Each structure stands twice: as C-alpha cells, then as structure tokens.
Amino acid sequence: MPDCDLILPCRDEAAALRGLLPRIPDGFEVIVVDNGSSDGTADVARELGARVVHEPTPGYGAAIQAGLLAATNPYVSFMDGDGSFDPDELLPLLDEVRSGRADVAVGRRRPVSRGVWPWHARAGNALIVAWLRRRIELDAHDIAPMRVCRREDLLALDVRDRRFGYPVELLQKATAAGWRFAERDVAYHPRAEGTRSKVSGSVRGTVRTARDFAKVLSR
DSSP states (O other), rough: OOEEEEEEEEEEOOOHHHHHHGGGGGTEEEEEEESSOOHHHHHHHHTTTTTTEEESSHHHHHHHHHHHHOOOOSEEEEESSSSSSSSGHHHHHHHHHHHTTTTTTEEEEEETTTTTHHHHHHHHHHHHHHHHHHSSSOSSSSOOSEEEHHHHHHHHHHHOOOOOHHHHHHHHHHTTTOOEEEEEEEEEEEOOOOOSSTTSSHHHHHHHHHHHHHHTTOO
C-alpha cells in the first residue's frame, strides 16, 4: 500500500503532466497543487488519477504548504511537475528516510545535457548553497529540488515562507533542528515541451527568486 504522498506544485503544467503522471512508481499517492493554472492542469491531473488541491495564493511555498496540509501518508515527497525529473529517482530517497538512515533525503541535480540548467540559475544556486554550507554547515550541495521526509516532522519544522524562499528556509531549519541529510545525484532533464520555468526561464525570474532567497537568509 502507498505510504508516501508525492506533492507536485504546478502552474500551467498540463503538457508535462500527461507524460509525467503515468510514470509515477507504485507506493506514491500523487497530489497536484494547482497554483493558478489557466491551461487545464487540474483537469489533466484528475484524468490521470491524481488528487487535485487548489491554492489560489501564488508562490512555490504556498503550493507546497497546501499539498503538505492535504497529505495523509506518513511520508511526503516533493518534485517539480514540469517533467525535468525522473520520478523513479524518488525511490532511493524514500528508502533513505523509511529505513531511518536519514531524516530528509534530497536530490542533487546533474544536468543530462548542456543548456538544461541556464548559467544564471546554476550560478544563483551555487552561491546560495555555498553560503549555507559556510554559515550553517549545510550537509547538501543543492537546494533540494527533490526531497523526501516524514510528514509530521516537516509540519513541526514550521516553514513559513510562501514564495521561492521556501526550500532555503526548510534547509536552514532542518539543519538547526539536527536533521540527518542523505543526498543523491538525480538526473536533470529539459522541461517538457510546452512549459516554461518560472525561475530559470528568464534572468528576471532568477533575480526574483534570488530576492526571495535573500529575504529568508537575512532573518
């Protein structure tokens, strides 16, 4: 029986979900959080068997929190719904937490080809991670684009950011709480055709995300 909810924050990801949802491995119950889509994302998700939660407040953190509150299984996992990750790679992450070897398991992106991860997004990520590793001795090398942990533990962590700063605040609080990290390389693929990144799709999106990160880091 499934014991892990997979939460996919989505905004206009209908094209990606058609290819992604049929590939979700057994053991996961999928929650698609529709964060203001206008392309039928919710309809596609339901058609393919996912549970849909609507979150009208825009922001990555708002969508993640809505999915977390809707989850019912003891473990929760998170992944972008744009087709850039292989859902099978969630399985070893879940095993790290389920076995008790780690409190949170995270993915470290490894681009499969040139151009998958634009230079401005990669540079911003590297700066944030380097700062966190130096300041709080973060035991990871990426900002956890894929992650698995226990639902009750994450709720207790009380991550407050509702924008793109959410993963940075999560990593800070998890480190401060003494969580044990497990990190595995995960393949980073091009986004599904017909979708566009809200973060790395433009320099402006990356700058906006960096601003959200900076607000969290300054607290």
